[in-house]
Amino acid sequence: MDVDLKQVEEAAKELYIRALKMLPPDIKSGIAALARAETDATAKAILGTMIKNISVAEDQSNLLCQDTGIPIYNVSIGRDVSVDGYALKQAIRTGCERATREHPLRSSVVHPVTRANEHTSCGRGVPVINIDFSDLNQTLAIEMIPKGSGSENSSWLKMAIPAEGVDAIKTFVVDCVLESGGKSCPPTIVGVGVGGTADLCVHLAKLAATRPLGSRCADPEGAQLEQALSAAVNRLGVGPQGLGGDATAFAVHVETAATHITMNPVAVNMQCHSARRARATFTPGGMEYGY
Amino acid sequence: MAHYEFDTPVDETAIRTLRVNDTVTLKGTLYGIRDATQIHMFDRGRRTRFDLAGHAVIHTAPNVKKVEPSSAHPAGYAPICVGTTTSARMERFTRPLMREYGVRMIIGKGGMLAGSLAAFAELGGVYLAIVGGAAALETTWIERIEDVDLDDLNPESLWRFRISGFGPLLVAMDSHGASLYTELQKAAAGRRAAVLASLGVK
Numbered sequence: 001m002d003v004d005l006k007q008v009e010e011a012a013k014e015l016y017i018r019a020l021k022m023l024p025p026d027i028k029s030g031i032a033a034l035a036r037a038e039t040d041a042t043a044k045a046i047l048g049t050m051i052k053n054i055s056v057a058e059d060q061s062n063l064l065c066q067d068t069g070i071p072i073y074n075v076s077i078g079r080d081v082s083v084d085g086y087a088l089k090q091a092i093r094t095g096c097e098r099a100t101r102e103h104p105l106r107s108s109v110v111h112p113v114t115r116a117n118e119h120t121s122c123g124r125g126v127p128v129i130n131i132d133f134s135d136l137n138q139t140l141a142i143e144m145i146p147k148g149s150g151s152e153n154s155s156w157l158k159m160a161i162p163a164e165g166v167d168a169i170k171t172f173v174v175d176c177v178l179e180s181g182g183k184s185c186p187p188t189i190v191g192v193g194v195g196g197t198a199d200l201c202v203h204l205a206k207l208a209a210t211r212p213l214g215s216r217c218a219d220p221e222g223a224q225l226e227q228a229l230s231a232a233v234n235r236l237g238v239g240p241q242g243l244g245g246d247a248t249a250f251a252v253h254v255e256t257a258a259t260h261i262t263m264n265p266v267a268v269n270m271q272c273h274s275a276r277r278a279r280a281t282f283t284p285g286g287m288e289y290g291y
Numbered sequence: 292m293a294h295y296e297f298d299t300p301v302d303e304t305a306i307r308t309l310r311v312n313d314t315v316t317l318k319g320t321l322y323g324i325r326d327a328t329q330i331h332m333f334d335r336g337r338r339t340r341f342d343l344a345g346h347a348v349i350h351t352a353p354n355v356k357k358v359e360p361s362s363a364h365p366a367g368y369a370p371i372c373v374g375t376t377t378s379a380r381m382e383r384f385t386r387p388l389m390r391e392y393g394v395r396m397i398i399g400k401g402g403m404l405a406g407s408l409a410a411f412a413e414l415g416g417v418y419l420a421i422v423g424g425a426a427a428l429e430t431t432w433i434e435r436i437e438d439v440d441l442d443d444l445n446p447e448s449l450w451r452f453r454i455s456g457f458g459p460l461l462v463a464m465d466s467h468g469a470s471l472y473t474e475l476q477k478a479a480a481g482r483r484a485a486v487l488a489s490l491g492v493k
Contacts, residue, residue, distance in 0.1 A: 042312075049422040049425050050422060050424065050425055052425075053422070053425035053427050054427075060427060060431075062371070062372055062427040063354060063371070063372040063426060064424065064427055065374050065424045066352070066353055066354055066372050066375070066426040067376065067424075068354065103371075104354070104355075104357075104371070106352065106372075107446070108352075115327065117445075117446075148424075149377070150376065150401070150423065153380075167491075167492045170487065170490045170491075170492050171487060171492055174483060174486055174487060174490075175483075178476075178479055178483065181401065182400065182401035183379055183402075185401070185423040228490055229490070231489075232489055232490050235482060235485075235486050236479045236483070237478055238475070240422075242401055242402060242472060242475065242476075243420065243463065243471055243472075244471070244478070273424055274424040
């Protein structure tokens with residue numbers, strides 16, 4: 001399959017806008033489920049406002065949240081796909097710039113030292129473009145995630161040591177949820193990376209935070225951790241917006257990787273209640289949008 | 292737990308009547324302010340021509356569209372999506388905002404810290420919590436962008452919005468030393484040991 005880069009550019013533009021306006025169905029039903037189960041009156045009202053906001057955004061075709069985030073594109077290239085990788089990255093970047101100028105969107109991206117804003121949502125190394133390969137035949141998928149700063153500022157890495165064991169991982173996650181409080185816009189998806197190198201560990205936490213609700217970690221050890229931690233953090237009473245209640249997190253998601261005999265790294269990256277993502281899938285039959 | 296309707300600006304007496312868990316709906320003028328706005332105002336010696344005395348400021352940097360100035364869009368900007376950002380980053384600016392400019396209400400999400408709470412008690416101010424991430428709804432409470440200052444910092448300019456029915460907002464920190472965030476953080480921290488024990492942490 002040959003990939004049409006003009007179509008990729010168009011999709012990169014459209015995906016940014018779609019992600020900002022329409023929440024994936026798993027997140028929408030996740031908020032509804034939390035609202036039904038909530039026992040605290042203030043928390044129930046806050047969750048109700050979030051649900052109302054989703055329908056206002058849909059009715060008016062407006063952005064769910066003002067924070068257009070740092071744009072992230074996750075590209076998954078299947079087998080028997082022919083594409084110029086360098087040009088693919090250029091096409092995504094151009095699509096991202098066009099979304100910002102043509103909609104228009106607030107550019108939330110600045111140079112880290114001068115704080116200069118190019119008003120394109122782009123800059124050095126941004127949009128973040130991650131490229132990986134899959135075993136799907138003749139399929140190219142692009143997932144777009146506008147990562148908001150309230151939740152991204154709630155990110156931590158701890159290079160724990162083997163003697164501290166899995167207790168260090170559990171304690172770290174609970175303490176990060178406490179430390180984050182209302183700042184990460186809860187209810188959140190708490191993304192946890194376990195193992196790897198320092199950078200891989202943080203990347204795993206981001207993958208975990210942006211996974212669909214209802215998905216499980218492919219590693220049974222990770223799946224067990226996410227089940228135990230999901231129940232635990234929701235007993236802290238942080239609640240929606242940090243104002244108390246049952247609904248602190250939709251879930252804790254864990255991703256794992258092998259690590260060094262001397263290492264026990266754990267990272268946390270949060271995703272806010274407006275857990276936005278959009279996906280475009282290219283196959284020989286055409287291009288389709290989804291989540 | 293009472294509900295109040297305020298027409299901005301307000302005086303100190305009105306602010307002192309508010310207690311945590313009360314709710315407030317605002318109309319009139321609202322100012323939008325952000326990290327860079329306050330860094331420039333308080334660290335780099337810039338002043339705004341706006342009179343913020345008795346007013347509310349909201350921690351925001353909106354999505355806007357440049358348009359021809361008209362009566363509907365006097366500043367040449369149409370609001371697209373106006374939301375709220377995490378307040379705690381701007382903690383150290385609460386006191387100078389109140390002391391130098393007479394600001395009485397700060398609207399934000401996630402709460403502020405001890406320095407702000409002390410400033411609210413001393414100078415007569417409150418923190419009003421809005422639901423973060425509910426910006427599409429919040430935008431329906433904005434009538435228009437009336438004016439803008441320090442616009443070289445766009446989108447972190449100092450925005451003047453005309454609002455109506457802006458709320459209900461929750462009084463989460465009052466001028467009598469009460470903060471819902473402090474109370475809830477203390478309660479959550481108190482549950483930490485039991486939660487860790489339930490995870491089998493030794």
